[in-house]
Amino acid sequence: MRFVLVFAYTLLMAGLPTYAQLAPNCTATLSGQIGQSLPNRMALPGATVYIDGLKRGTLTDANGFFRIDNLCPGTYTVEYRFVGFTTFSETIRLPLDSIRTITLQSDAVNLPGLEIHEHRSEARQLLQNQAELSGVALDQTRGQSLGESLKNIVGLYSIQTGPSISKPVIHGLYSNRILVLNNGIRQEDQQWGSEHAPQIDQFVASRLTVIKGAASIRYGSDAIGGVILVEPKAMPSVPGVHGDLNAVGATNGRMGAVSGYVEGASSTDNAFRGLSWRVQGTLKQAGYARAPGYFLENTSFRERNFSADLHYDKKQWGVEVFFSQFNNRLGLFRGAQVGSLTDLYAAIARPEPLVQPDFSYALARPYQDINHHLLKGRTYYRSETFGELTLTVATQTNVREEYDMLSFARVETPELYLKLNTQTADLIWEHPTRRDQFGGVWSGSVGVNALTQGNVRRFLFLIPNFRANALGGFVIERYARNRWVFEGGLRYDVRTLRAFFLNEQTNQVFSRAHQWDNANGSLGISYQLRPDLTLTTNLSTAWRAPNASDLYANGLHQSAVAFERGNPNLRPEQAFNGNLALAYAGKQLTMELGVYNNLIQNYIYLKPDSVPTIRQRGAFPAYSYDQVRALFRGLDATISYKLTNALTFTSKTSLLWASDQTNRDYLVLVPPNRTDNSLRYEFSTKTVRVSGLYVQVSALAVARQNRVPAVSREIRDGVPIFRGDFAPPPPGYALLGAEAGLNLQLGKRALSLIVTGSNLLNTAYRDYLNRFRYFADEPGRNISVKLKTNF
């Protein structure tokens, strides 16, 4: 009964602040001073103080002082913000905590759009080239797929298969060379396929962190290209039930999405103290995308996602259970369905697709139907003297069904069915930080990761049934003293793979087994040249064992117009990765420059065979897996300059050179150089109803990829033979975009509204990284509206 009363009281306090304001006893005051940590706690004039539940705020005066009057007694979350400093938020109780003294920490870079921080928390404290997307910058991308939204980070690209499938690329590497951690769990969703996008709900993420470059030590083998961390919002700690609702509408494809969550935490003074929960869901639907002049037939998609999270946190230990379900049906552009090489060249020769239907939400063959389930459990124990021990176990199931276009059969079954079951377990101990006699601080962790997965296929053969096991152990140690931070890591992995085949003549099952092991290391150094200038460098090695597709793929790949043959003699890939990053955070100018060099021995790629494979349906280009020494080197630059207090210029540039050193040639599907430049104006005017108003214009320029293998084709004995690629890369392009956003206060409800326009000039262009670039233009103009409100 007491619980119910407290609960109701809290609900009243948190949910009905405007009514409570009218009550006569609302006379509490919140006041204090905000300063910066260096040098000498100088006051910060113009910093923002904001009470989250009440949507009330103020700015500090010339001496950093602030005061908010007429507050009702209760519990509030208060945010303290200042450009160039990390936002600090705390929970206070009024009138008890009415006078605050706040110190804000200087931030490496704090741009209004893209937020890049130097991380010093959890796994993200790794001394590696990192970038993240969170807050407003992430809200701006709501409604997009994970792969599309990540393109806002420099050094990230995506390989697309039409408008609905987008696969992230970090510094030119993709598929199994990138690890995606979904809420801390290694995502296993047949990521070897270049038309297999990550099966993760973008709305779940409250922060997307990307580690660029080899990061195998902490996260396991395979992470030659980098790691993408998809992190949900932190669980609520303030008692009461709250929620968030997102709605997105877009003109191109007439896309609509709604996503929301409801969460709650139990009161701090009852038996359920420490309990918190969240239930989240997303619905998304789009019809045919529109390229300038015509609709792209069958590019519709539907998505239904659900997740639930339950935490129980005590002072020293806690338990968490997380479940998520991702259901996705993706239509593939029908104009890209070609039967053979002859049909392919006929389709490439057409300037526009033959079939140009009217708009529709219809979704027919060819399409992919994918379900991904994840069940995760995590527990930890921590104390001052012991450090923190975390055990995480998870099981995930990925069911992928690919339905090809049918000619005469009227069946309901797919052409490709793959079911991947993966169980993972991680045990990690972070030792307590120790201070030595020189004033330096030691921190670090040791851990074990285990994985077992089984794959079952049906219908057509593309990859075999298999069982894979992996076991690895690591140790990472970090030492920080004065302006220096050093980090060293070591890791050892063993991996096994057994593939199962059926001899259809004898009906006997036979198998092929592989085992690999490898040791890797990393070394990182960070030096603060000046309080506003930091230099970080990292050298690391990483490896990736060949997967079942590299070794045993054998079949016609849907939508790829390719006959792929595995190579059972492949050896593991070994990467040697170097990074150097310079970060400057000044008053007007913030800048982050990074260069990288990634040398990969035994880089596995699909090598085109000079003679095509002849099949029932005609001649198909044949590819077999081969290995070369590959080099990826490039530069990422983010520069932001405050022209005036309100006007900011931001430039994001990614340059990449990649080559096949064995054959002294270039590699296919290497992202071309790109630069994204924007001007943003933030209105300082604030009224009771409107705040945070901004407008932004941006121009994205993507160069033509000239570093590609030579493209040629000829007809030999009536059979077309091609080299390099089916067609030369498309020309470069430039796109104009604009955006405006504001926060509205409607009664007691806060509403955030963002309107984004992309490809505003409706430019007809093709992108080298889109696998359907041979057949149609990219989507044209798109206006999207994103609404977000909380309750």
Place this chain on the structure above:
Amino acid sequence: MFTQPIISLLSLLALATLLFSCGDEKNVDPTEDNERITTISLQFINKADPKDAVVLTLDNIGADGTQPTSSSTSGSLKPYAAYSMAVVLGDRSKNPAEDVTAKIKAEANEHLFVYTPSSGLNLGITLSDLDTNPAPGPYPVGLTANASTGPPSTGKLNVVLRHQPGTKNGKATPGTSDLDVNFDVVVR
């Protein structure tokens, strides 16, 4: 303090293991194609002499689509003769064998057979059936055709089945190929 979370996690792990039993991968399913054509026959009947029937057959077209190296024939075509021709397609990999001809007939509005004799082979083929496509249709399908022979000769007859959903215009170009095979033909 340690035991509570560990026990809860271990029970979760046990539950997960029970729910997702491993070992399924050792039962390997045979390769199964929804749209296989294992057999194609061309049946010629001499219009002047109905007893003169010639059947050219390609059987055992591989699961991977590989074409058998030789075709079985029941005789040769006579020179300077007029034949009516019909094509029969089947899938003998299924049990019972599937009649693909009937399925093509049902989807005649989006299919077209293209017959191309090699140079030197004195054989002319004119499609004799029509689909029900609306104007500017109907268009020929090619399940039946009229064949006429010239002076004695040998060569190959290329048969391509085109799938042209929504794009059929009477020409071979639009769409994709379902089947692309060659028959050895003798006129003597």
